[in-house]
Amino acid sequence: MDDGTQYQLHVRLTEGEIATLEAMGDVIRFPKGNILMGEGETTTFVLLIRKGHVKVVAGTPRRVVAIRGPGDLIGEMAAIRNKPRSASVFALEDVEALHLSASKWFSFLETNFRATLALIYTVQERLAESTHLTVESQLAGAQKLAKALVDLCTKGLGVTSAGKTTLGFSQVDLAELAGISTDSVKKIVRPLREKGILSVGRQTITVLDLAKLESIARGDTPTS
The missing domain is CATH 2.60.120.10 (Jelly Rolls)
Structure with a gap:
């Protein structure tokens, strides 16, 4: 019982x-x-x-x-x-x-x-x-990408210093993670770089503002 x-x-x-x-x-x-x-x-x-x-x-x-x-x-x-x-x-x-x-x-x-x-x-x-x-899979590409990046950060897959987290992933890797095309990743990343949310290096991507990225992942903040 x-x-x-x-x-x-x-x-x-x-x-x-x-x-x-x-x-x-x-x-x-x-x-x-x-x-x-x-x-x-x-x-x-x-x-x-x-x-x-x-x-x-x-x-x-x-x-x-x-x-x-x-x-x-x-x-x-x-x-x-x-x-x-x-x-x-x-x-x-x-x-x-x-x-x-x-x-x-x-x-x-x-x-x-x-x-x-x-x-x-x-x-x-x-x-x-x-x-x-x-x-x-029904979400917009920007929200998918933001969710993937936030997930990588929270799992400790990056190197964090001075509030910035650098992830050793290429844009091709991010496309696989988010379930979108590489071309879509490039288009989405461009305005995020301009807004100071992300920066992109050779085979790396750095999250400069995790709070804003989390807001995009929730669908609270538009990317364009």
Whole structure:
């Protein structure tokens, strides 16, 4: 019988669970730009990100559907479903990950009920992310780009100094992240540069005014 008590599930792996996995897997490293796993592959290994961030890319044209970082699992559902991978994963920076075979991943889940519950919760969260992306696809290009840039800043993927955050992403990268064309990115960035919100360098973009960018992402401020 339900006693009305609300329980808060710790949805990330605990230190004890990570220690268990560390004893079962092998640490591997991927230089920036390298592929960790490819869409359509029939491999079944699982990776636990220890250091660095990765982008999850799917579809044609390619669209960045998620960014994952330390403590996140990738590839865990392909191991369970034994189906081809639904997305490719690339290192956004130098990445260190724990490699687990499917058999070791199954063994871990069979003996760690709490972690299995957390995995179910994570799957539901990622389904919600996918739905959110579908809704965002209807937004104007400027709002999509602003949301992508704000997301990168809040995930700590840039170098921040004196209130400015420099991100190591080209305009082609930003097009993938926002789900718009490279030409659209160039057109959107131009007025943002003129207004002192962004500056663009070689393979970098610097957020000069995060508050204004957040306002554009919410749809509160026009870009032109």
